[in-house]
Amino acid sequence: MKLAISMNKIFSFIFCIFFLLFGSITVQAEELVGYRGEVLYFTGNPAKVDHAYQYFPNGVLYVQNGKVVESGDYEVLKSQYANARLIDYSGHLIIPGFIDTHVHYPQSEMMAAYGDQLLDWLNNYTFPTERKFSDPVEANRVAKLFLDQLVNNGTTTALVFSTVSPVSVDAFFEESQKRNLRMISGKVLMDRNAPDFLKDTPQTSYLESKALIEKWHNKGRLSYAVTPRFAPTSSPEQLALAGKLVGEFPGVYVHTHVAENKAEVAWVKELYPDSRSYLDVYDHFGLVTDHSVFAHGIYLNDQDMQVMSKKGASIAFCPTSNLFLGSGLFNLAKANEYNVKVGLGTDIGAGTSLSILETMNEAYKVTQMRKAFVEDPSTVKPLDPMQSLYLATLGGAKALSLDDRIGGFTPGKEADFIVLGSTSIPLLNARVKNAKNIADKVFAFEMLGDDRAVEHVYIMGVQAK
Ligand code: GUN
Numbered sequence: 001m002k003l004a005i006s007m008n009k010i011f012s013f014i015f016c017i018f019f020l021l022f023g024s025i026t027v028q029a030e031e032l033v034g035y036r037g038e039v040l041y042f043t044g045n046p047a048k049v050d051h052a053y054q055y056f057p058n059g060v061l062y063v064q065n066g067k068v069v070e071s072g073d074y075e076v077l078k079s080q081y082a083n084a085r086l087i088d089y090s091g092h093l094i095i096p097g098f099i100d101t102h103v104h105y106p107q108s109e110m111m112a113a114y115g116d117q118l119l120d121w122l123n124n125y126t127f128p129t130e131r132k133f134s135d136p137v138e139a140n141r142v143a144k145l146f147l148d149q150l151v152n153n154g155t156t157t158a159l160v161f162s163t164v165s166p167v168s169v170d171a172f173f174e175e176s177q178k179r180n181l182r183m184i185s186g187k188v189l190m191d192r193n194a195p196d197f198l199k200d201t202p203q204t205s206y207l208e209s210k211a212l213i214e215k216w217h218n219k220g221r222l223s224y225a226v227t228p229r230f231a232p233t234s235s236p237e238q239l240a241l242a243g244k245l246v247g248e249f250p251g252v253y254v255h256t257h258v259a260e261n262k263a264e265v266a267w268v269k270e271l272y273p274d275s276r277s278y279l280d281v282y283d284h285f286g287l288v289t290d291h292s293v294f295a296h297g298i299y300l301n302d303q304d305m306q307v308m309s310k311k312g313a314s315i316a317f318c319p320t321s322n323l324f325l326g327s328g329l330f331n332l333a334k335a336n337e338y339n340v341k342v343g344l345g346t347d348i349g350a351g352t353s354l355s356i357l358e359t360m361n362e363a364y365k366v367t368q369m370r371k372a373f374v375e376d377p378s379t380v381k382p383l384d385p386m387q388s389l390y391l392a393t394l395g396g397a398k399a400l401s402l403d404d405r406i407g408g409f410t411p412g413k414e415a416d417f418i419v420l421g422s423t424s425i426p427l428l429n430a431r432v433k434n435a436k437n438i439a440d441k442v443f444a445f446e447m448l449g450d451d452r453a454v455e456h457v458y459i460m461g462v463q464a465k
C-alpha cells in the first residue's frame with residue numbers, strides 16, 4: 001500500500017515535469033509576445049528605391065504562433081496589443097535573421113586551408129574532406145556543428161551544399177528539421193574530373209536526387225536544390241538529367257558555381273567549346289531558372305547578366321571566399337544595373353567565416369578594392385551600409401524566392417529574427433555610442449561585429465540563442 005502511494009506520487013511528479021517542459025513550450029508559441037527594441041527591416045532594395053526600409057527607434061515586434069503579427073512604433077501599437085507579454089530589448093537592434101545564400105556544410109572543419117587557388121584547393125583539400133560524408137555518423141556530427149554555429153552567428157536560413165553522398169543530405173535535413181530551420185540543400189552531382197571515391201554517374205545522380213526530392217522537398221521548412229558542383233565536374237549527360245529533374249519538379253532549386261576563377265572559366269571553355277559562355281552551359285540544359293542560385297559570378301559578361309535578369313536567377317556574392325582564394329572582385333554595381341538578384345554567401349570552407357556580419361565587412365572591402373582596378377574610380381561607390389544589410393536579409397530572401405515568408409517583419413512573415421547588441425565587444429560599443437544615425441550604427445556593426453554581437457536568435461518565435 002505504502003509502495004503504491006509513493007509510486008503514484010512519482011508518476012504525478014514525472015507528469016508535472018513533463019507538462020512544465022512541453023506544455024509550456026506550446027503555450028509559449030501560442031502566446032502573443034511583443035519584443036521591444038530598435039526595430040529595423042527592409043521593404044525594398046535601397047539601390048533601387050528611396051524608402052527601402054522601416055526603422056522604429058522605440059519599436060516593437062509582435063509575434064504569435066511563430067509568425068509576425070505586426071511591427072512598428074511601440075507608442076502607436078501598445079494599446080492595440082495590451083494583452084501581449086513584453087520582452088525588453090530596448091537599446092538593441094531587432095532585425096530579421098541573416099540569410100546565407102551559398103555555403104558548404106561539409107567544409108566546416110577545413111576552413112583556412114593554406115596556399116592554393118580554386119582548382120588546386122579543390123583537389124588538395126576539398127575532395128579528401130568530402131569523402132568522409134558517406135559515413136552517417138560523421139555527416140551527423142558535422143551537420144550539428146555547422147547548424148549550431150550558423151545559428152550562433154544569427155543566420156536562420158541558408159542554401160547549403162551537401163556532398164555527392166545522399167547520406168550527407170539526410171544528415172543535414174534531419175538536423176535542420178530538429179531545429180525547425182528553413183533550409184535548402186541537395187546532393188552534389190559530379191561524374192567526372194573528380195576522384196573515383198566522389199564520382200556518381202548520370203543515372204545514379206538522377207535517381208538519387210529524385211528520391212531525395214521526394215523525401216525532403218517542401219517537407220516543413222525544408223526545400224531541395226538540384227546541385228551540380230560546377231560545369232567541369234559534370235558531363236553533358238549529367239547536366240541534361242539535372243535539367244530533366246528541374247522540369248519534373250517545379251519549385252526545386254538549382255544551386256551551383258559559375259565564373260569564380262579565371263583558370264576555371266578557361267577550363268569550361270575547353271570542356272564546352274560550343275557554349276557562348278560559362279553561364280550558357282547551364283542555360284543550354286535548362287538550369288537557369290527563377291529558382292537558380294549561382295555562387296560567385298565574378299567573370300560573367302553583360303550578356304550573361306541579361307540572361308540571368310530575364311530568367312530571374314540569382315547570384316551569391318561570397319566576399320571572404322573570393323578574397324581568400326584570390327578569385328577576384330565581384331561587380332555588385334553591374335548586377336544591380338541589370339536587376340539581377342544578389343544575396344550574400346559565406347561559402348565556407350573557401351570562405352573564412354560563418355558570420356554574415358564579417359561577410360558584410362569583407363563585401364565592403366571588395367567594393368573599395370574595385371576602385372583600384374577600374375578605369376574611372378569616380379564611378380565606383382563603396383558598398384552602402386543599408387544596401388549591405390538588405391543583401392543579408394530581404395535581398396537574400398528574394399535571391400532564394402522566399403521573400404513572401406522570411407527576410408522582413410510585415411504581418412504573416414515567419415518570425416525568424418535576431419537581436420544585435422554591442423556590449424560584449426568594447427570597441428564596437430564605443431563606436432556605436434558615436435553613431436551619427438541608423439545607417440552609421442549599422443555600418444559599425446558590419447565592420448566591427450561578429451557572433452558576439454548576435455545576442456539572441458529566434459526561430460519561428462522560439463528562442464535559440
Ligand atoms: N567550385 C566548385 N566546387 C567548389 C567549392 O567547393 N567551393 C568553391 N568556392 N568553389 C567551387
Ligand code: ZN
Binds near residue numbers: 295
Ligand atoms: Zn562554394
